[in-house]
Amino acid sequence: MSKRSVLTFALVMGAGMFAPVFAQEAGGGSGSSEIAKWSIITAGFALAFAAGLGALAQGRGVSAAAEAIARNPGAAGDIRGALILGLVLIESLVIYVLLISLILFFLPPFK
């Protein structure tokens, strides 16, 4: 099997792992605590996505900056300034997701 078909197969199996969720009876809890439960799960997932993707983006930025300093050590001060600015701007996006997660966690809607 080619690499691509292995990947699609793995994705489909992974998605199929969620099948038991649909087998649950609808209305497992009362309406509002159901939403509160799901909002906490959503908060966890959202933060995991945000942290992972944010780390990827910051990693690319740091690697580009390190390579640029290696090529041109005289410009290290300017490059470091641009690096810090870029890192903080990316990190602030992750912080926004953290704030939403905190809101979902501590003040669940429709409670």
Add this chain to the structure above:
Amino acid sequence: MEKLEHPLVIVNWVNALLGPLVRAIFEPMGFHFTGHYVIPPYMVMVILIVAGLTVLSLLVRSRLSVENPGTLQIVMEDGIGAIVGLLDEWIGHEGRRYLPLLGTLGIFILCGNYMGLVPGLMSPTASINVTLGCAITVWVYYHFQGIKTQGIVNYIKHFWKPAGAPWWIGFVYMPIEVISHSARVMSLSLRLFGNIFAEELVIIILFSIIPFLAPLPMMFLGLVTGGLQAFIFVLLSIIYLQAAVAVEHHDEVDAKGHHHLPGGNHAPASA
């Protein structure tokens, strides 16, 4: 999140001292005090910072000397030199007149971030009220400075189209610019608030697991992020000021006939 609030001794003292006075001043105007405190904890911390920094600065000022500076004077001169260096690098020589506001904000946010690590105090910047106040101050300030430097007609023209673009691009460009400028308030305030509040929250939670030992790594991280967030707040304010104040320079010809364009670094156009 009521169970996360912990009564601080200083807050109780200040409320016992000044609470009745504040209540007597404000209640006739129609303010109603809800909650436990007349003066909220973050307000007490802000008053502490203001009073402490004023006393410190007056102390240094009374002993200013050129030949024999004390340690505190050297530290303060270094700090101000750093901010002036940033201003010179981004805005150029006229940037010096923005030093009072930006320097004050920088020192205030730095002290505010580090106060949370001291037992018995809390960070005022861990409250959205304080960070939103700082962000709105910076926002109003840079718009005001932009209008003062460029004139209001010219300033609004820059919202419609950037320099050197056809006139009809404003229909697309102006909504983008308005949204981006409005997002700056939220981004400045939420970035600072999120960092400091989340760090305090993690310290509290780790403290409830293993007291005095588990929070230590987070507190070291808090030292780093506190300083970094203060620096980034000042740097972003300088960038917004530069974008608002930068006057279009046409290609200038020197006395010898060399062309040159004035201006230092220019900011990326977003965030």
